Amino acid sequence: MSIQSLGVGSGLALDDLVKQLLEAERKPKTDRLDAREEKNEAELSGLGQLKSKLSDFKDAVDELRRDTDISGREPVITDPDADTSIITAEAANSALTGDYEIAVSQLASGSRIITNDGDFASSSDSVLSAGSGSGSLTFKIGNTGDTFSINVAEGTTLAQLREQINNDENNFGVKANIIETGTAAGAKLVFTSEITGTNNDLTIVNDNDLADLERLATTNSLEAATYLVAAENAKNAIATIDGLTVQSATNEFENTIQNVSFTAERESPFDTDGTTRRTSTLSIGFDREGLDGKIRDFVDNFNNLISEIKTLTKYGESDLEEDGALAGDALARGIQNTLTGLVGENVSASKLGGLFQLGIELDEDGKLEIGSVDFGLGSGEDRLKEAMDDNFDEIAKLFTDSEEGIAVRLYETLKLYTDSGGLLQSRERNAKDERDRILDDRAALELRLLSTEQILRDKYLNLDLTVARLNQTGSALLAALG
Known part of the structure; x- marks a missing residue:
C-alpha cells in the first residue's frame, strides 16, 4: 500500500489536512484506551499491594494460631x-x-579410668609387644547398651591408640588422653566417659585376653577378671x-x-x-511481658492491613487528591468488613468471651485499639491487666481454639483470598485479560487508521490532480489571451 505525497500538484496543504483528519479520528479512541489502560494498571498494582498485605497478615495470624507459647x-x-x-x-x-x-x-559425672604407674614409660611405647599378635578392646556401658570396639595391632603406640579411640565413628562418648607424669609413674592413659549416672560405669574388655592389653582393660573376655579399677565411678x-x-x-x-x-x-x-x-x-x-507483646503485635498487624485497604479504596476529596488504586472496589471493601466482623465475634471457648474483655476495641475507623478511656467498664489497659491477672490461660483460647479462635478464623478467611485459585488471584487474572484486550484494541485501531489514511489520501489525490489540471488549463488560456 503506497501513501502518496499530497499537494504537490495543486499547491494545497492536503497532506496536513489528512494528518489532522487522522488525528481527529485517533485521539478520542486513544484517549479511551489510555484511560482503560491507566485504570487497568492501577487495578493490577492495587491488587498486588492488597494481596501482599493480606499475605503478610495471614503469616502473622498463622504464627499466632499455632503459637504453643502464647500462654507461656x-x-x-x-x-x-x-x-x-x-x-x-x-x-x-x-x-x-x-x-x-x-x-x-x-x-x-561419668566414670574415669587410669592406667597403672610404670606400665608405660612414654606415649611412644607400644601397647602390644612384637610376636604377641593383634587383639581388640571393647568399650561399653552395661546399663545403656552403648558399645564400640578398637582393633589393636602389633606396634601400636600409646599415642596411636589414643587417636584410634577418640576418632572412632562409633565412639559413644569416651575420651582418651595421655598424661606424661615426668616421674617413675611414666605415661598414663586416662579414659573418661561422658555417660553419667550411678552404675553407668565404663567397662573396657580385653576381647582376646592378651597379656599386654591387661594394662588397658578393666576385665577379660568373660568379664570375670578385674584389671584396672575406676579412679572415679559414674555419679x-x-x-x-x-x-x-x-x-x-x-x-x-x-x-x-x-x-x-x-x-x-x-x-x-x-x-x-x-x-x-x-x-x-x-x-x-x-510470661506477661511476652503475651502483652503478642497481643499488641496482633493489634498493630491488623491495623496496618486496614490502613492499606483504606488507602487503596479511598476517593480523592478534591481534584488535587488522587483516588486510591482500588477506589470503591467492592472486593477490597468486603475484605475489610469481613475481617472487622471476625475480630468482633464472640468466642465461647474462652471465659473472656471476646477481644473486648481483653481490652481490645474497634474504633470509628474500623481499627483495633487498646483504649485508655474508661467508659464505666474500665479502660482497655485496665481490662488487659485484669485478664492477665485473673484469666491468663483463657487469653490463648481467644486466638488459638481450633473451632472459634480469632487467629484461626482469620487465617482460614485470608486463605480464601490469597491462596492459589482464591478470589484475589481470580481478580488478577481478569485484570490481566483486560490488559491483553487493551493491547489487541490498540493494534486493531492502528490497522483501521492505516486503512482510513489510505482512503483519505486516495480521495484527496484525485482532488490534487484535478486542481493541478485546472491550474494548467487556466495558465494556458491566460497565455493565449495575453
Whole structure:
C-alpha cells in the first residue's frame, strides 16, 4: 500500500489536512484506551499491594494460631551470687505457678579410668609387644547398651591408640588422653566417659585376653577378671527442692517439679557454716511481658492491613487528591468488613468471651485499639491487666481454639483470598485479560487508521490532480489571451 505525497500538484496543504483528519479520528479512541489502560494498571498494582498485605497478615495470624507459647510460663531464677548461675530452667504452659528453693550438692559425672604407674614409660611405647599378635578392646556401658570396639595391632603406640579411640565413628562418648607424669609413674592413659549416672560405669574388655592389653582393660573376655579399677565411678546429680533430696542420672532434672525442668550448671556454694548449701530460688510465673507483646503485635498487624485497604479504596476529596488504586472496589471493601466482623465475634471457648474483655476495641475507623478511656467498664489497659491477672490461660483460647479462635478464623478467611485459585488471584487474572484486550484494541485501531489514511489520501489525490489540471488549463488560456 503506497501513501502518496499530497499537494504537490495543486499547491494545497492536503497532506496536513489528512494528518489532522487522522488525528481527529485517533485521539478520542486513544484517549479511551489510555484511560482503560491507566485504570487497568492501577487495578493490577492495587491488587498486588492488597494481596501482599493480606499475605503478610495471614503469616502473622498463622504464627499466632499455632503459637504453643502464647500462654507461656516464665521461669525466673535468683541465685545466691548474681554473677554465678547455679541452675537454668524451662517450664511448660501447664506448669503451676510458685516458688521453689533449690540447692545442688553434686553434679552428674561419668566414670574415669587410669592406667597403672610404670606400665608405660612414654606415649611412644607400644601397647602390644612384637610376636604377641593383634587383639581388640571393647568399650561399653552395661546399663545403656552403648558399645564400640578398637582393633589393636602389633606396634601400636600409646599415642596411636589414643587417636584410634577418640576418632572412632562409633565412639559413644569416651575420651582418651595421655598424661606424661615426668616421674617413675611414666605415661598414663586416662579414659573418661561422658555417660553419667550411678552404675553407668565404663567397662573396657580385653576381647582376646592378651597379656599386654591387661594394662588397658578393666576385665577379660568373660568379664570375670578385674584389671584396672575406676579412679572415679559414674555419679548422679543430687539436689534438694524445698528440702527434699532428688537425683538425676544427668544434670537435667525433668519433671521433678511437674511440667518444669531445670539443669544443674554447678554445685551450690556453702553457707557460712561450711556444711549447708545456699539455695537458688526458682519462681514459675506467667510470661506477661511476652503475651502483652503478642497481643499488641496482633493489634498493630491488623491495623496496618486496614490502613492499606483504606488507602487503596479511598476517593480523592478534591481534584488535587488522587483516588486510591482500588477506589470503591467492592472486593477490597468486603475484605475489610469481613475481617472487622471476625475480630468482633464472640468466642465461647474462652471465659473472656471476646477481644473486648481483653481490652481490645474497634474504633470509628474500623481499627483495633487498646483504649485508655474508661467508659464505666474500665479502660482497655485496665481490662488487659485484669485478664492477665485473673484469666491468663483463657487469653490463648481467644486466638488459638481450633473451632472459634480469632487467629484461626482469620487465617482460614485470608486463605480464601490469597491462596492459589482464591478470589484475589481470580481478580488478577481478569485484570490481566483486560490488559491483553487493551493491547489487541490498540493494534486493531492502528490497522483501521492505516486503512482510513489510505482512503483519505486516495480521495484527496484525485482532488490534487484535478486542481493541478485546472491550474494548467487556466495558465494556458491566460497565455493565449495575453
